[in-house]
Amino acid sequence: MACFTVPAGEAIVTTIIKKKMEKQGTEKHEENTSVPMTRKLKWLSNLLWGGSALLAFEHVWHGEVQPFFPFLTAMSNPEDTQEMLHEIATVGVSMAVLVTVIWIGMCVTADMIVKRPVSTMKTTN
Secondary structure (H helix, E strand, O other), X not given: XXXXXXXXXXXXXXXXXXXXXXXXXXXXXXXXXXXXXXXHHHHHHHHXXXXXXXXXXXXXHOXXXXXXXXOEHHHHOHHHHHHHHHHHHHHHHHHHHHHHHHHHHHHHHHHHHHHOOOOOOOOOO
């Protein structure tokens, strides 16, 4: 019903942090040692925004989101509201955590790839 709100909230936070880091320019990046944190945060933000947009579209498609107040159809009935909050707390949080864990794996893999030594294999003809 509204599970997309948790990843969307995390996307807002990561976008704000990334923008502040870029504005401050505090990131010191040495050549070929790791991927800059601002780029990594952009990856996370893109994953979260994309997933949230797809989930929001799916909820609109099924009539769970409407273009007028209260926007979420579950908020018009107290029983549905409780079910919606439970879905946000379970499904929404687990989706956001899963995306973040996958992003951490991406960051670790990217840093390993950047830091690996350049192969000096000779090709034989």
